[in-house]
Amino acid sequence: MTTIMLALPSKGRIQDESLAVFADAGLAIDRPGGARSYLGEMAAMPDVSVRFLSASEIARELIRGTIDIGITGEDLIHETAAAGPDQIAIVKRLGFGRADAVVAVPDSWIDVTTMDDLSDVAADFRARHGRWLKVATKFVNLTRRHFAAHGIAEYRIVESLGATEAAPASGAADLIVDITSTGSTLSANGLRIIEDGTMLKSESLLMVARNAEWHEGKLETLVRLLSALGAETFQP
Ligand SMILES: Nc1ncnc2c1ncn2[C@@H]1O[C@H](COP(=O)(O)OP(=O)(O)OP(=O)(O)O)[C@@H](O)[C@H]1O
Numbered sequence: 304m305t306t307i308m309l310a311l312p313s314k315g316r317i318q319d320e321s322l323a324v325f326a327d328a329g330l331a332i333d334r335p336g337g338a339r340s341y342l343g344e345m346a347a348m349p350d351v352s353v354r355f356l357s358a359s360e361i362a363r364e365l366i367r368g369t370i371d372i373g374i375t376g377e378d379l380i381h382e383t384a385a386a387g388p389d390q391i392a393i394v395k396r397l398g399f400g401r402a403d404a405v406v407a408v409p410d411s412w413i414d415v416t417t418m419d420d421l422s423d424v425a426a427d428f429r430a431r432h433g434r435w436l437k438v439a440t441k442f443v444n445l446t447r448r449h450f451a452a453h454g455i456a457e458y459r460i461v462e463s464l465g466a467t468e469a470a471p472a473s474g475a476a477d478l479i480v481d482i483t484s485t486g487s488t489l490s491a492n493g494l495r496i497i498e499d500g501t502m503l504k505s506e507s508l509l510m511v512a513r514n515a516e517w518h519e520g521k522l523e524t525l526v527r528l529l530s531a532l533g534a535e536t537f538q539p
């Protein structure tokens with residue numbers, strides 16, 4: 304028996320909504336080890352091995368091809384490898400987990416409303432302050448690409464492990480790149496999105512690895528059951 308490897312997010316609302324995608328397709332997932340167990344089972348298709356992983360790990364493993372099918376955020380696919388989107392095939396856009404990856408500066412930076420303004424600030428920063436402009440983010444690759452596209456090279460990235468919005472107030476960085484949906488975390492921390500600073504609009508995606516094994520047609524059956532729920536059709 305060949306086993307299809309399926310990975311779903313291990314926490315939060317996107318975990319619940321991901322489980323609902325499968326339940327709605329008649330493919331309910333059980334957790335015999337309890338709600339805190341990271342292993343699941345699908346009674347309708349016992350050949351599917353279900354793992355609950357962190358959203359960023361799902362992106363990495365789909366791109367590597369060590370899992371066949373999974374759900375995670377589009378932002379994490381783009382961040383994980385420049386070639387990430389080429390390594391996966393989107394079965395379905397799921398319409399939840401919607402969030403934007405944005406560049407945000409302190410409200411007090413009244414002269415900075417566009418990436419061009421930020422470029423001017425970056426160019427002068429070292430001469431004025433004796434150090435590089437610092438950008439806090441966990442989206443290191445997305446940030447490098449977006450800043451390079453705007454001709455900004457004079458900055459340093461401070462890698463953030465969470466609560467990125469705190470970095471400007473604490474002095475850890477001057478500005479941030481992070482995910483936002485309602486905008487309330489940014490405004491609660493005195494930060495404002497730059498006008499052309501939306502790098503990516505993301506949502507959760509159901510994807511298969513490009514090099515996925517088709518397991519004698521079983522993965523195709525699974526994909527067909529899942530994509531039947533939406534208008535999109537999927538060709539492997
Ligand atoms: N406030 C939000 N609203 C909607 N979607 C969000 C929000 N915050 C994050 N997301 C999305 O949820 C997905 C998972 O983000 P999360 O930060 O939980 O993942 P992670 O990097 O695996 O985190 P961790 O390392 O803490 O497990 C991402 O694709 C992200 O775009």
Ligand SMILES: O=P(O)(O)OC[C@H]1O[C@H](OP(=O)(O)OP(=O)(O)O)[C@H](O)[C@@H]1O
Pocket residue numbers: 465466467468481482483484485486487488489
């Ligand atoms: O625009 P908002 O609606 O305020 O949402 C934005 C926040 O949501 C995420 O944090 P979350 O607490 O989900 O996770 P994280 O900080 O651990 O990444 C994200 O990192 C932002 O901090």
